[in-house]
Amino acid sequence: MALVKDRRQLNLRLPLPEHSERRPRFPLPLPPSSLSTTATTNTTTTASTTTTITAADIEKVQVLGHGNGGTVYKVRHKRTSATYALKVVHGDSDPVNRRQILSEISILRRTDSPYVVKCHGVLEKWGGDIAILMEFMDKGTLESLVKSGVLFSEQMVAKIAYQVVQGLEHLHARKIIHRDLKPSNLLVNEQMQVKIADFGVSKIMCRTLDPCNSYVGTCAYMSPERFDPDTYGNDGTYNGYASDIWSLGLTLLELYMGHFPYLPEGQRPDWATLMCAICFGEPPSLPEYVSKEFRSFIGCCLQKDSSKRWTATQLLSHPFLQNIKG
Numbered sequence: 001m002a003l004v005k006d007r008r009q010l011n012l013r014l015p016l017p018e019h020s021e022r023r024p025r026f027p028l029p030l031p032p033s034s035l036s037t038t039a040t041t042n043t044t045t046t047a048s049t050t051t052t053i054t055a056a057d058i059e060k061v062q063v064l065g066h067g068n069g070g071t072v073y074k075v076r077h078k079r080t081s082a083t084y085a086l087k088v089v090h091g092d093s094d095p096v097n098r099r100q101i102l103s104e105i106s107i108l109r110r111t112d113s114p115y116v117v118k119c120h121g122v123l124e125k126w127g128g129d130i131a132i133l134m135e136f137m138d139k140g141t142l143e144s145l146v147k148s149g150v151l152f153s154e155q156m157v158a159k160i161a162y163q164v165v166q167g168l169e170h171l172h173a174r175k176i177i178h179r180d181l182k183p184s185n186l187l188v189n190e191q192m193q194v195k196i197a198d199f200g201v202s203k204i205m206c207r208t209l210d211p212c213n214s215y216v217g218t219c220a221y222m223s224p225e226r227f228d229p230d231t232y233g234n235d236g237t238y239n240g241y242a243s244d245i246w247s248l249g250l251t252l253l254e255l256y257m258g259h260f261p262y263l264p265e266g267q268r269p270d271w272a273t274l275m276c277a278i279c280f281g282e283p284p285s286l287p288e289y290v291s292k293e294f295r296s297f298i299g300c301c302l303q304k305d306s307s308k309r310w311t312a313t314q315l316l317s318h319p320f321l322q323n324i325k326g
């Protein structure tokens, strides 16, 4: 069932990465590749095949969206007619944005999961720009579906939850923390496959529980310990893995409720009020009529004390996700 609703857009970003992440300055070499990307400028090789794709092989079809410092295009491979998404960060863009796309490339190259958007390669110089060739997700983002009025049933939320938790388990096993999980960073295709995307502010942990005290990502989906590590974190630091799980809980709640759960529908967010609600208020909850499995699953994600929050691996065995086929 679809219901068109007038929705407000949350855009509460704290865009500056922690200081250490702003160095070194551009120009930077491309991160080492585990894909079979060629060294040739303007050339890339897909991960799954040995076909080499050059910039001349693809043509832009349309703009899909704009992110921080970059543009995502729908592109077509001229010979095969295969469709891809091409994320381009422009040559003259802010060094922070260039650093973020290099970090995103590095992370995408470490991942190989049906639940994480696939990187087919990197076009090192597309007219002076850096571009990532990705699989094309034809239904856009979960945010765009919510905004268009799609109402998600409990069953649909469970199917989405299963896929995102699988994606998070894959990332966390590789010590990758997403740090900006939200409906606009979850891509969907016609088969309702959901994949985690946008690793611009993600972090690869050197040690399992490295301190991770940076305010990056979107404030609205940040866990209490990211605002107040002393109260809700572990020895004044925060566990980034657990923080991704909090963002997952809020995201699923938003899908089901049709609006950002901390605010009544249509109310404009106010940063200070929101931060107080996250840190000092009770976590948002589901209406009474939902199943006990659904309520429990959200409760396991939205534990204010990060040490009580379930891990991605634990969530995969939660009753809410049983009987869901991947």
Ligand SMILES: Nc1ncnc2c1ncn2[C@@H]1O[C@H](COP(=O)(O)OP(=O)(O)OP(=O)(O)O)[C@@H](O)[C@H]1O
Residues within 6 Å of the ligand: 064, 065, 066, 067, 068, 070, 071, 072, 085, 087, 117, 134, 135, 136, 137, 138, 140, 141, 184, 185, 187, 197, 198, 200
């Ligand atoms: N692989 C893809 N397939 C289809 N559409 C995509 C794909 N990747 C991105 N898009 C579209 O392009 C838009 C911009 O994506 P991008 O990752 O650059 O930034 P964002 O997540 O919207 O913003 P920010 O980078 O500021 O967090 C997305 O919102 C989505 O609509």
